[in-house]
Amino acid sequence: MDITALQTRLAAMADAPVLVVGDVMVDYFVYGTVGRVSAEAPVPVLARTQHSVMLGGAGNVARNIAELGGEPTLVGVLGDDRAAQEADTLLDDGELPSWIVVEPERPTTTKTRFVAGGQQLLRVDDETTRPIESATEDTLVEQVGLAAAETRAVLLSDYGKGVVTPRVIAACLAAARRAGAPLIVDSKARHFGVYGDADLVKPNAAELAFATGLPTATDAEIEAALAAALAAAPCRAILVTRASQGMSLAVRGRRVRHFSRPSPEVFDTAGAGDTALAALGLALAGGADLNEAVEIALLASSVAVEKAGVAAVSADELLEAEFAAHREPAEAKIVTREGLLRQVARWRERGLKVGFTNGCFDILHPGHVAYLTQARGWCDRLIVAVNSDASVRRAKGPERPVNSLEARALVLAGLACVDLVTAFDDDTPAELIAAARPDLLVKGGDYTPQSVVGADLVQGWGGEVRIATFVEGHSTTATLAKAARK
Numbered sequence: 001m002d003i004t005a006l007q008t009r010l011a012a013m014a015d016a017p018v019l020v021v022g023d024v025m026v027d028y029f030v031y032g033t034v035g036r037v038s039a040e041a042p043v044p045v046l047a048r049t050q051h052s053v054m055l056g057g058a059g060n061v062a063r064n065i066a067e068l069g070g071e072p073t074l075v076g077v078l079g080d081d082r083a084a085q086e087a088d089t090l091l092d093d094g095e096l097p098s099w100i101v102v103e104p105e106r107p108t109t110t111k112t113r114f115v116a117g118g119q120q121l122l123r124v125d126d127e128t129t130r131p132i133e134s135a136t137e138d139t140l141v142e143q144v145g146l147a148a149a150e151t152r153a154v155l156l157s158d159y160g161k162g163v164v165t166p167r168v169i170a171a172c173l174a175a176a177r178r179a180g181a182p183l184i185v186d187s188k189a190r191h192f193g194v195y196g197d198a199d200l201v202k203p204n205a206a207e208l209a210f211a212t213g214l215p216t217a218t219d220a221e222i223e224a225a226l227a228a229a230l231a232a233a234p235c236r237a238i239l240v241t242r243a244s245q246g247m248s249l250a251v252r253g254r255r256v257r258h259f260s261r262p263s264p265e266v267f268d269t270a271g272a273g274d275t276a277l278a279a280l281g282l283a284l285a286g287g288a289d290l291n292e293a294v295e296i297a298l299l300a301s302s303v304a305v306e307k308a309g310v311a312a313v314s315a316d317e318l319l320e321a322e323f324a325a326h327r328e329p330a331e332a333k334i335v336t337r338e339g340l341l342r343q344v345a346r347w348r349e350r351g352l353k354v355g356f357t358n359g360c361f362d363i364l365h366p367g368h369v370a371y372l373t374q375a376r377g378w379c380d381r382l383i384v385a386v387n388s389d390a391s392v393r394r395a396k397g398p399e400r401p402v403n404s405l406e407a408r409a410l411v412l413a414g415l416a417c418v419d420l421v422t423a424f425d426d427d428t429p430a431e432l433i434a435a436a437r438p439d440l441l442v443k444g445g446d447y448t449p450q451s452v453v454g455a456d457l458v459q460g461w462g463g464e465v466r467i468a469t470f471v472e473g474h475s476t477t478a479t480l481a482k483a484a485r486k
Helices: 003-013 058-067 082-093 134-147 166-179 205-212 219-232 272-285 290-304 315-325 337-349 366-377 389-396 405-413 430-436 455-460 476-485
Strands: 017-022 024-037 044-057 071-078 098-102 109-116 119-126 154-157 183-186 237-241 247-251 257-259 354-359 381-387 420-424 440-443 464-467
Touching (some): 017 134, 058 071, 166 183, 219 237, 237 290, 315 337, 354 366, 354 430, 366 381, 366 440, 455 464
């Protein structure tokens, strides 16, 4: 999508009211390290280091809408248990308006994921899929009608946990029609026909295959399955999400349109479907046409899978990702201080070891490349902070730098061993180091660990300082002196 068009659409999405109905869940993540196998059974032993609690299902859809700048209202069912109390706290902390029905005998749906080294070892679900009780259903139907009065889109998140009954579906359809709003369904159902004439049903490829009994691996197979699904259900359109293959949209009476974008660095797909539903519905609520809304949903889900856990994405992150997609790969590595901190937070969520080094890098030579390559070998991601032109002049004299900041940053970003490049205008990078909090601080040449700026900071939070091997015969000063003699 064009950057200007995306900015316009995001502005229109701000404060747009969206009703979210469906299965509210609580997602637990237990993170740790695995260093041995249990003596009791052939299973890994997870040494727990941290944990997190997040809203899942319809709750995550509402959370994503709020993060993108919309105004969600959540309608759903919780039990009367500890997980429900945590869900209430998360709703309050996120300032998410909600109409929650409590069914005391029903357990709140939870998913507990155990993660080590960025990989899920196990997921434990606590749930029931039986339909909600009739009294709960009566209250839920009433609340849908009341909450939909001002909405511009109704999103139905059906995880098959018993909340989305035929009466609830009918109430959502009726409420959407009264409000003049589209009804979009994220479906796990065996037959899409249960959603009546919903404006759009959004399965993933596996769910489309499940609903039609047809393969969904290729574009041609997707098109055949979408045609079969539309023939068997009265919905107006179906959007199938296809992971790295993008999304495919079938609107009744039109040819299937396939949407794609460069594949992201996938870290965790949990909750990506919720993010796509939220972005799709909010874009439509903000006045986007269906094709624009699908492009925004695809962009949002591609950002979500780069984050750990059931993640929400912001409008700023969408713009940042779209800017990066329009730049050359090396240029995309060059970020502002704010962009640096956002990326470091993502890396840290994944449990990656972050390294940091800095310098003028006025004329890049083999010594620089050797030391940066060595530094990257000591960490999972390497940040290079570059002195601004003014900072170089203060340190090296009025004739320096030879190359501008833009040129120096671009050359560094072109190295495979460098993951991110940023600039600093101070005489030292101490403030930037304090903000980024790297796990590893590296300098090259004839430094000692004690003489490296920021060493005390990094060691103070448990990080390490290393000195890369000095490569004899290569220096910027010597290169300039040799050029001057010619």
